Amino acid sequence: xxxxxxxxxxxxxxxxxxxxxxxxxxxxxxxxxxxxxxxxxxxxxxxxxxxxxxxxxxxxxxxxxxxxxxxxxxxxxxxxxxxxxxxxxxxxxxxxxxxxxxxxxxxxxxxxxxxxxxxxxxxxxxxxxxxxxxxxxxxxxxxxxxxxxxxxxxxxxxxxxxxxxxxxxxxxxxxxxxxxxxxxxxxxxxxxxxxxxxxxxxxxxxxxxxxxxxxxxxxxxxxxxxxxxxxxxxxxxxxxxxxxxxxxxxxxxxxxxxxxxxxxxxxxxxxxxxxxxxx
Amino acid sequence: xxxxxxxxxxxxxxxxxxxxxxxxxxxxxxxxxxxxxxxxxxxxxxxxxxxxxxxxxxxxxxxxxxxxxxxxxxxxxxxxxxxxxxxxxxxxxxxxxxxxxxxxxxxxxxxxxxxxxxxxxxxxxxxxxxxxxxxxxxxxxxxxxxxxxxxxxxxxxxxxxxxxxxxxxxxxxxxxxxxxxxxxxxxxxxxxxxxxxxxxxxxxxxxxxxxxxxxxxxxxxxxxxxxxxxxxxxxxxxxxxxxxxxxxxxxxxxxxxxxxxxxxxxxxxxxxxxxxxxxxxxxxxxxxxxxxxxxxxxxxxxxxxxxxxxxxxxxxxxxxxxxxxxxxxxxxxxxxxxxxxxxxxxxxxxxxxxxxxxxxxxxxxxxxxxxxxxxxxxxxxxxxxxxxxxxxxxxxxxxxxxxxxxxxxxxxxxxxxxxxxxxxxxxxxxxxxxxxxxxxxxxxxxxxxxxxxxxxxxxxxxxxxxxxxxxxxxxx
Numbered sequence: 001x002x003x004x005x006x007x008x009x010x011x012x013x014x015x016x017x018x019x020x021x022x023x024x025x026x027x028x029x030x031x032x033x034x035x036x037x038x039x040x041x042x043x044x045x046x047x048x049x050x051x052x053x054x055x056x057x058x059x060x061x062x063x064x065x066x067x068x069x070x071x072x073x074x075x076x077x078x079x080x081x082x083x084x085x086x087x088x089x090x091x092x093x094x095x096x097x098x099x100x101x102x103x104x105x106x107x108x109x110x111x112x113x114x115x116x117x118x119x120x121x122x123x124x125x126x127x128x129x130x131x132x133x134x135x136x137x138x139x140x141x142x143x144x145x146x147x148x149x150x151x152x153x154x155x156x157x158x159x160x161x162x163x164x165x166x167x168x169x170x171x172x173x174x175x176x177x178x179x180x181x182x183x184x185x186x187x188x189x190x191x192x193x194x195x196x197x198x199x200x201x202x203x204x205x206x207x208x209x210x211x212x213x214x215x216x217x218x219x220x221x222x223x224x225x226x227x228x229x230x231x232x233x234x235x236x237x238x239x240x241x242x243x244x245x246x247x248x249x250x251x252x253x254x255x256x257x258x259x260x261x262x263x264x265x266x267x268x269x270x271x272x273x274x275x276x277x278x279x
Numbered sequence: 280x281x282x283x284x285x286x287x288x289x290x291x292x293x294x295x296x297x298x299x300x301x302x303x304x305x306x307x308x309x310x311x312x313x314x315x316x317x318x319x320x321x322x323x324x325x326x327x328x329x330x331x332x333x334x335x336x337x338x339x340x341x342x343x344x345x346x347x348x349x350x351x352x353x354x355x356x357x358x359x360x361x362x363x364x365x366x367x368x369x370x371x372x373x374x375x376x377x378x379x380x381x382x383x384x385x386x387x388x389x390x391x392x393x394x395x396x397x398x399x400x401x402x403x404x405x406x407x408x409x410x411x412x413x414x415x416x417x418x419x420x421x422x423x424x425x426x427x428x429x430x431x432x433x434x435x436x437x438x439x440x441x442x443x444x445x446x447x448x449x450x451x452x453x454x455x456x457x458x459x460x461x462x463x464x465x466x467x468x469x470x471x472x473x474x475x476x477x478x479x480x481x482x483x484x485x486x487x488x489x490x491x492x493x494x495x496x497x498x499x500x501x502x503x504x505x506x507x508x509x510x511x512x513x514x515x516x517x518x519x520x521x522x523x524x525x526x527x528x529x530x531x532x533x534x535x536x537x538x539x540x541x542x543x544x545x546x547x548x549x550x551x552x553x554x555x556x557x558x559x560x561x562x563x564x565x566x567x568x569x570x571x572x573x574x575x576x577x578x579x580x581x582x583x584x585x586x587x588x589x590x591x592x593x594x595x596x597x598x599x600x601x602x603x604x605x606x607x608x609x610x611x612x613x614x615x616x617x618x619x620x621x622x623x624x625x626x627x628x629x630x631x632x633x634x635x636x637x638x639x640x641x642x643x644x645x646x647x648x649x650x651x652x653x654x655x656x657x658x659x660x661x662x663x664x665x666x667x668x669x670x671x672x673x674x675x676x677x678x679x680x681x682x683x684x685x686x687x688x689x690x691x692x693x694x695x696x697x698x699x700x701x702x703x704x705x706x707x708x709x710x711x712x713x714x715x716x717x718x719x720x721x722x723x724x725x726x727x728x729x730x731x732x733x734x735x736x737x738x739x740x741x742x743x744x745x746x747x748x749x750x751x752x753x754x755x
Contacts, residue, residue: 024507038464044557044566045464069566085464087501217557217567220462220503220691222472222529223549227540234533234540239691253540256642260542264568271563 002082003037006059012139015065015109016075017051023058025050025088031120032094032211032243035060036219038085039073046070047216047238049113050089060088063112063141069268076276090219091242094209096124100183103175103206104150105168105197106132107189111141113211114188119149121186127151129182131171133193137162169196176204184209187246191255198246210246212237214258228254294395298403299328306622310592313476313560316619322360325410329358332402335394340404343392345739348372350389350404357407365411366421374448374494375441375487375738377412378470380405381479382734384613416486424494427454432752435460435519436496437504437692440468441734442525442725444491445741446748450523451494453749458519459491460502465556468527470734472556473548475586477593505695510721521720521748524707525741528726530687534578538636539682543572543644547583547683554590572679574598576647578633579683580610585620587681592623600626600677602633604652604665630654630665634672636680646676686731696721706730714744715751722748 007019025035034047052061066072077083094117102121106114111132122128128149133156134140140155140162147153154171155163164171168189184207187197194210201208214226214237226237231248235241302318303309309316320328332354340350349368356365369376385391385405393401415421432455436447439461450457465471466488470479492498504510504526513519531546533539550569553559557567571594577587580603591599601620603610606629610617621627630652637646651671654663688706693699700708700717707716707723714722724740726732 024502028507042558042565044568085501087462087464087503089506090503217549217552218463218472220529221689222531223552224531224533224546225549229540253642256542257540260570261568264562264570268563268566268568 002084003086005077005079005081005083008077008079010075011063011141014139015063015112015141017061017063018074018077019059019061020083020086021058022060022086022088025060025086026053026055026058029053029060029089030093031096031116033089033091034219034242035062035086035088036090036216037062037074037083037087039070039077040084043073043084044070045085045217045219047090047213047219049211049213049242050116051112052116060086063109065109068265069272072269072272087219090238092240094120094243096120096126098124099126101127101129101181103172103182103185104128104130105172105185105187105189105193106130106146107168107187107193108134108139109141110187110189110193110211111146113213114186115142115145115149117186117188117211118146122149122151129175130154131156131168133157133163133168133171135159167196168193169200172197173200176200176206182206186210191251191258194246195251195255198249198251202247208246209243210249211242212244212249212254213242214238214254215261228257294399295327295331296399298331298400298406299324301403301406306619306624309477310589310623313593315480316477319413320406320410322414325357325407325414326360328403329354329407331395332358333394339392339394340389340402343389345388345735346372346742348389348408353411354402354404354407357411362411362414362418363420363422366415369408369411370421370424373738374445374491376408377416377483378441378479378487379735379738380409380412381483382470382474384733384735386614388735413483416483424452426452426494429456430454430752432456432520433458433518434521434523434748434752435513435517436523436525437510437513438462438468438525438527438725438727439466439488439498439500440525440527440725440737441470442527442727442737442741442744443468443523444488445738446523446525446722446724446745447496448491448494449742449745450748451491451496453745455749455752456497457495458497458499460504461498461500462503462526463556464500466498466500468525469529472552473583473586475551475555475590477589478586503691505691510692510696510699510718514720520752521722523714523741523744523748524692524716524721524723524727525725525737526689526692526727527737528686528731529689531682532685532687534633534682534684536633536635538638538644541636541638541644542642543570543679544636545679545681547577547579547587547681548686550587550681551583551590554594560594569594570679571595572644572677574677575679575681576600576602576675576677577681577683578602579685580605580612581683581685582612582616584681584683585612585616587683588625589620589623591679591681592625596679598626599624600628602628602631602647602649604630604632605662606630606654609654609662632665632667633680637674644678644680646674647680648672648674686726688727688730692727704730710747712743713747713750714740715747720751722751
């Protein structure tokens with residue numbers, strides 16, 4: 001009844017890639033869309049970006065970072081195991097028509113969700129300049145895949161162990177200062193990273209799309225758990241997004257809402273570790 | 280004729296003026312659990328209550344029922360202690376009796392028009408319906424439902440809520456191969472995500488859904504129709520001869536006041552879905568978290584507001600208050616729900632509307648600014664329109680707000696089916712008689728057509744549409 005995991009690998013010490021058999025989702029999904037999964041009868045519903053898909057094989061690839069109970073639990077699933085519920089494709093897809101020269105910034109785990117967008121932008125005939133960054137060299141993911149789909153690729157690390165020593169914004173700033181022109185930009189990553197990109201691009205009037213990863217329940221517009229203020233209006237990330245004009249997002253509110261279950265998340269994680277003897 | 284003469288000759292039976300009471304879980308106890316509030320009749324009480332029925336020759340109660348159940352028929356069978364006959368009669372009209380009786384506003388329907396109600400209390404039709412539905416689940420006495428020979432045609436039903444479950448059940452009984460598509464991981468729609476356990480136990484719902492599956496309905500969860508398949512694809516490559524859309528009114532309506540996105544402000548849908556569908560009240564045994572306030576404000580006066588506020592008490596609120604912009608008599612909630620909420624200690628504040636939600640510096644709710652209202656001239660709903668009393672603003676404290684001021688129709692199917700004609704309220708336009716939309720072979724019913732209404736009216740719409748689909752498919 002569930003959705004079978006056909007392949008699984010640890011792409012870094014913190015993140016896992018899974019190829020899941022979901023033929024109907026694979027048939028319809030487009031870059032920018034996401035799925036919601038639930039591991040078992042007691043599980044919560046969490047959204048994950050569709051990192052890749054293969055329509056012919058009927059598979060959808062997800063990449064996730066181990067951050068809380070559900071993702072740590074999912075990381076214990078092996079090839080052949082089944083995920084109870086896997087629903088999608090959800091959200092609006094990214095319109096990748098002729099945008100011109102596009103700067104694509106992926107921070108940390110944001111590299112996974114930006115990858116299918118980069119691929120689509122490239123296929124759509126755009127000139128793609130990708131900048132990906134992580135805390136350290138071993139956490140940089142999908143470098144080869146990104147390189148293959150980008151006209152130019154830059155890597156940054158917070159500790160300087162690889163590429164430019166600094167954040168993705170530092171790389172972008174260097175290029176903008178040097179007079180590099182972009183028609184638009186796309187940023188995916190943790191909220192502070194997307195906010196920093198938007199602060200920088202707003203100064204030079206470079207349009208910036210961001211893809212938000214909010215807390216959801218149904219993913220079909222029914223609950224409003226994922227609401228965010230964009231340009232003074234309340235939007236639902238699940239049905240109006242997940243891609244929004246980053247210069248219009250109320251980041252302060254988005255940050256507060258994203259952290260609202262932190263004590264419960266810690267509690268769930270503690271319980272999971274105790275049960276699994278991980279603590 | 281012989282029977283009629285006999286009845287006319289029979290001595291007039293003594294009228295019992297009041298309904299036999301039904302025992303309930305005491306308020307102080309029940310606000311600490313999620314168990315059902317009323318216990319239901321035992322056999323002896325049910326038979327005595329059934330004997331109160333006058334067995335009118337022209338039963339008006341039937342016309343008060345949106346699915347036109349033969350009420351005197353099943354009541355008579357209960358009085359005669361022929362319970363298999365009673366459940367047979369009931370199920371020939373209603374696929375979900377045990378659900379229906381728990382959510383139906385009987386006081387506004389069958390019981391309202393009961394002849395006894397002119398002078399005394401009406402027959403407790405709702406309680407008798409519950410008795411027989413529950414008795415069947417306890418004893419499994421219902422004779423097998425008759426299913427027509429296969430018609431070799433497939434139909435798709437979208438949305439496993441009350442309208443969809445009813446339509447799918449009826450279509451299966453007519454001999455169609457019925458597939459029921461549901462977006463969530465579980466069936467039931469609002470019956471599962473919206474209505475709390477203490478009003479409709481999930482075990483009852485599960486049994487009713489099992490019955491529908493037993494009729495041959497194939498249930499497919501995790502399918503967001505419109506996204507994974509369009510209506511066109513269902514009718515085309517998937518080979519369905521007709522489609523019923525029962526996707527409900529699941530979109531929350533907001534107050535559109537400043538501060539509505541502070542943390543601790545929930546739509547009723549989110550508050551109830553986390554608790555009912557995801558079972559956040561059992562966190563961390565269940566993974567879905569919830570944050571529950573101690574001083575809870577619920578905005579609205581309908582059944583969803585009552586469900587939200589009573590759930591807040593069970594989640595540990597020390598103070599739970601309803602704020603409603605009209606007065607008590609205009610409240611759309613069932614009298615029984617208001618009564619239960621009062622018994623449980625819910626406070627009611629009428630003729631007020633929030634002007635803003637107040638928050639702390641770190642984004643959490645700390646209170647509301649309210650404006651007093653007064654009632655003006657009646658509006659199009661016939662209820663007196665609330666009018667603001669400017670300058671009457673005042674503040675109240677609360678640490679959580681639930682917004683239960685209604686819902687909008689779910690847009691996913693209309694957006695992905697541009698050929699569907701909509702009303703100005705973004706509901707789907709149908710032919711009232713057949714339930715067919717502007718697209719041939721595509722039918723709709725329930726809240727997606729009416730906007731937020733009752734479970735029973737959605738079930739009635741599902742029934743009508745099933746008949747309309749049958750007529751369409753058989754060329755009648």
